[in-house]
Amino acid sequence: MSLPRPQGRQHDVVYMAGRGHHVVLGTAGTGKTVMAVHRAAHLADPRTQNSGPTLLLTYTNSLVAYLRHFAADLPGVTVETYGRFGRGYLAARGRMGYRQIATPTQRRFYVEQAVKAATATYRPSPFFDRATDFFLDELEWIDGNGLATLPDYLAVRRVGRMEPLQPSQRHAVWAIRTNYLAARTAAGLPYDWASVPSAVRASLDDDAQPRRYKHIVVDEAQDLSPEAIRSLAAAIPADGSLTLFADYAQQIYGQRVSWRSCGLTVTKTEEFLDNYRNSPEIARLAIAMGEMPHFQDSADLVEPRAPQRAAGAKPTLVRYSSTEAEAQAVAANAASFGKLSRVGILTRTRAEARKASSGIPGVRALHDNLDQWEVTAGVYAGTYHSGKGLEFDVVFLPFCGADRSPDPETVAAFGYDEAAARESRLIYVGVTRARDELIITYTGELTPLLPPAGSGLYQVTVAG
Numbered sequence: 343m344s345l346p347r348p349q350g351r352q353h354d355v356v357y358m359a360g361r362g363h364h365v366v367l368g369t370a371g372t373g374k375t376v377m378a379v380h381r382a383a384h385l386a387d388p389r390t391q392n393s394g395p396t397l398l399l400t401y402t403n404s405l406v407a408y409l410r411h412f413a414a415d416l417p418g419v420t421v422e423t424y425g426r427f428g429r430g431y432l433a434a435r436g437r438m439g440y441r442q443i444a445t446p447t448q449r450r451f452y453v454e455q456a457v458k459a460a461t462a463t464y465r466p467s468p469f470f471d472r473a474t475d476f477f478l479d480e481l482e483w484i485d486g487n488g489l490a491t492l493p494d495y496l497a498v499r500r501v502g503r504m505e506p507l508q509p510s511q512r513h514a515v516w517a518i519r520t521n522y523l524a525a526r527t528a529a530g531l532p533y534d535w536a537s538v539p540s541a542v543r544a545s546l547d548d549d550a551q552p553r554r555y556k557h558i559v560v561d562e563a564q565d566l567s568p569e570a571i572r573s574l575a576a577a578i579p580a581d582g583s584l585t586l587f588a589d590y591a592q593q594i595y596g597q598r599v600s601w602r603s604c605g606l607t608v609t610k611t612e613e614f615l616d617n618y619r620n621s622p623e624i625a626r627l628a629i630a631m632g633e634m635p636h637f638q639d640s641a642d643l644v645e646p647r648a649p650q651r652a653a654g655a656k657p658t659l660v661r662y663s664s665t666e667a668e669a670q671a672v673a674a675n676a677a678s679f680g681k682l683s684r685v686g687i688l689t690r691t692r693a694e695a696r697k698a699s700s701g702i703p704g705v706r707a708l709h710d711n712l713d714q715w716e717v718t719a720g721v722y723a724g725t726y727h728s729g730k731g732l733e734f735d736v737v738f739l740p741f742c743g744a745d746r747s748p749d750p751e752t753v754a755a756f757g758y759d760e761a762a763a764r765e766s767r768l769i770y771v772g773v774t775r776a777r778d779e780l781i782i783t784y785t786g787e788l789t790p791l792l793p794p795a796g797s798g799l800y801q802v803t804v805a806g
């Protein structure tokens with residue numbers, strides 16, 4: 343598999359000016375990754391006017407492996423995740439030591455302690471009984487937006503479907519944040535991943551050294567926080583360029599904000615609608631998901647135009663009588679498809695991915711640091727999240743029953759609407775990874791986050 347040559351307007355995007363800020367929006371499979379790799383290669387090519395060292399950034403390690411596969415022989419192009427870039431930059435400036443970033447487990451522990459400490463000092467309130475995930479999310483959101491003071495936090499509007507927090511609740515969150523930061527720092531952990539972008543930005547502000555990269559190209563930019571985008575705008579020289587490729591429908595990490603508030607000056611946003619990846623039947627299911635109520639808050643979701651691919655089979659929907667039977671059947675069928683095709687098994691959690699891929703010979707876990715992207719046949723298993731940006735000939739989406747999706751814990755933490763909005767985007771990512779075949783399985787009732795079984799969008803089967 344090699345990288346296709348850009349066509350039509352894709353070509354124009356690759357060769358846009360190598361200066362300033364550029365934003366390219368496209369729905370799933372419109373060639374954003376293809377354009378991002380070609381553009382990075384172009385900007386790094388010494389024959390290009392204003393060429394220079396180019397950073398090609400994305401969010402997950404599996405996508406780095408995938409991009410490196412295509413960009414392996416591109417001189418002057420460095421491919422990495424935002425996290426690695428941020429950590430490396432801070433280390434180079436002497437502001438990050440070894441193991442100074444709290445792991446997610448450590449972060450959760452210190453946040454739980456901080457909530458307990460706040461509960462002891464505040465008047466009793468059910469607010470403090472909210473799930474830890476809620477507080478983790480709120481603190482991440484504060485960092486992601488670069489809110490450094492309580493007045494900033496009190497003044498800002500929280501975009502999203504969740505009930506807005508009352509000022510008294512924001513005071514409580516800020517007290518939790520203060521407790522958390524103190525405890526984490528005292529434990530020798532000056533950072534967590536959410537705090538890295540602000541630290542990078544602050545460090546760049548007083549960094550008079552020449553910038554390492556003249557150009558930065560970002561794939562899956564919808565997943566970067568505003569603060570991360572601001573830090574990237576600060577990381578290029580005045581005569582450099584920052585190009586962001588994004589899809590709001592596939593946003594996993596939060597709510598959209600304007601490019602201007604992210605520190606960008608964008609004169610024109612390019613939009614792409616031609617889907618090169620999915621068969622028409624799979625694309626139709628993705629479009630129908632985009633029209634469901636939980637997607638309505640996606641202001642500029644653009645409807646994909648007719649797919650570029652030849653007609654195939656409708657996605658298959660299979661109902662099983664038990665989760666065990668479902669997991670075994672998915673593993674057996676995936677193993678059989680995997681002899682000739684690239685197969686993805688995508689689930690909400692890693693544990694579910696392991697369960698549905700148990701016993702498959704040579705199965706590769708997507709969330710492990712894949713150092714190489716195999717393009718031959720085989721089975722990959724992982725979370726929807728780790729499948730972002732990737733594609734497979736055949737995709738299995740197991741455990742899509744209403745009892746698991748939306749996940750009851752996410753509903754408890756964020757309320758039904760917010761949980762449905764978040765999780766339907768995850769499933770949308772899963773659906774749009776499939777080129778030729780999509781097999782959705784469940785027990786009990788089908789999740790309300792997918793179009794109903796009788797919608798005519800599936801071939802429906804009931805297994806024993």
Ligand SMILES: Nc1ncnc2c1ncn2[C@@H]1O[C@H](COP(=O)(O)OP(=O)(O)OP(=O)(O)O)[C@@H](O)[C@H]1O
Binds near residue numbers: 345349376377592619
């Ligand atoms: N001009 C083209 N000609 C032929 N195939 C193309 C072209 N552009 C993209 N493709 C193919 O379409 C598929 C989707 O492309 P790509 O992964 O770049 O899309 P994307 O917009 O990044 O998708 P997503 O956001 O869903 O990950 C890939 O298989 C890619 O090789």
